[in-house]
Amino acid sequence: EPEVTQTPSHQVTQMGQEVILRCVPISNHLYFYWYRQILGQKVEFLVSFYNNEISEKSEIFDDQFSVERPDGSNFTLKIRSTKLEDSAMYFCASLGDRGLGGELFFGEGSRLTVL
Amino acid sequence: RKEVEQDPGPFNVPEGATVAFNCTYSNSASQSFFWYRQDCRKEPKLLMSVYSSGNEDGRFTAQLNRASQYISLLIRDSKLSDSATYLCVVIAGGTSYGKLTFGQGTILTVHP
Numbered sequence: 001e002p003e004v005t006q007t008p009s010h011q012v013t014q015m016g017q018e019v020i021l022r023c024v025p026i027s028n029h030l031y032f033y034w035y036r037q038i039l040g041q042k043v044e045f046l047v048s049f050y051n052n053e054i055s056e057k058s059e060i061f062d063d064q065f066s067v068e069r070p071d072g073s074n075f076t077l078k079i080r081s082t083k084l085e086d087s088a089m090y091f092c093a094s095l096g097d098r099g100l101g102g103e104l105f106f107g108e109g110s111r112l113t114v115l
Numbered sequence: 116r117k118e119v120e121q122d123p124g125p126f127n128v129p130e131g132a133t134v135a136f137n138c139t140y141s142n143s144a145s146q147s148f149f150w151y152r153q154d155c156r157k158e159p160k161l162l163m164s165v166y167s168s169g170n171e172d173g174r175f176t177a178q179l180n181r182a183s184q185y186i187s188l189l190i191r192d193s194k195l196s197d198s199a200t201y202l203c204v205v206i207a208g209g210t211s212y213g214k215l216t217f218g219q220g221t222i223l224t225v226h227p
Contacts, residue, residue: 033213043159043202043217056211091158095213104213106158 002026004107006092012113016081021110023075023092031095032075033104034067036060036088043091049075082114116141119218121203127224132193136201136221138186144208148179150188151202153220159202162188193225 005024013019025032034046047057049067066078075094079086092107121138128134140148148165163170165177165186176189186203203218 031211031213035215042219043153043215045214045216048211048213050211056214089156093213103161104215106160108158109156 002105004092004094004105006090006107006110008110009108010111010113012115013082015084015114019079019082019086019112021077021079021090021092021112023077023107024073025075025092025094026096026105027073029094029096029105031055032067032069033093033095034077035091035093035106037091037109038085038088046077046090079112082112084114087112087114117218118142118207118216119203119205121201121218121221123219123221125222125224127226128193130193130195130225130227132225133189133191134193134223135190136188136203136223138188138203138218140184140186140203140205140216142205142207143184145184145205146208147206147212148177148186149204149215150175150177150186151204151217153200153202155200159204159217162201190223193223195225195227198223198225 007022032049037043047061048055064080068076089109089111091109093104095104119140150162151159152162153159163172165179169178174191178187200220202220205216
């Protein structure tokens, strides 16, 4: 079964440091997403990406965040200067069929711990 | 009012029990509805879509009431492996299809 892969599985960083989380979406998918889940809280939408540009972003996705698809396979989330409240599980997701019923496939997540 | 609201539980039921989860959503223009399952510290996985006519997948039955903005999930003959957090998920009208709005989740524990 095709899958979305994410690296690293866990990253510990100091406050103020830059972090890049990487994702390899399913190969024939065209729509890509980042979600996050703070421990004990709900999963929250961060950003959607299509055709090499952001199609929608949430209030959480401020200037500290950026996304990029540097090549044909990777999709990255960068946090420029991490804060304690950025500690969360970050899930990448991809979607092939945008029609009703198309399933969003999630990666296993990258756990970010900011000290 | 929360966009998607669920009873957080936890629900503790014996194997073989029937259990029902409820969910309400605030945006009347919401267009698509789902139940996802999330195991501890894992990614959400699609359990089933929810259609206006109601739909069933094996032991799982989902219902949607657009007038009341209410979604339900019924699990029959619970198995130990059903223990997980069940997430009610909605796509609001006017947003991109993959922009999911999640509820807090309902924790289910099935015990022997």
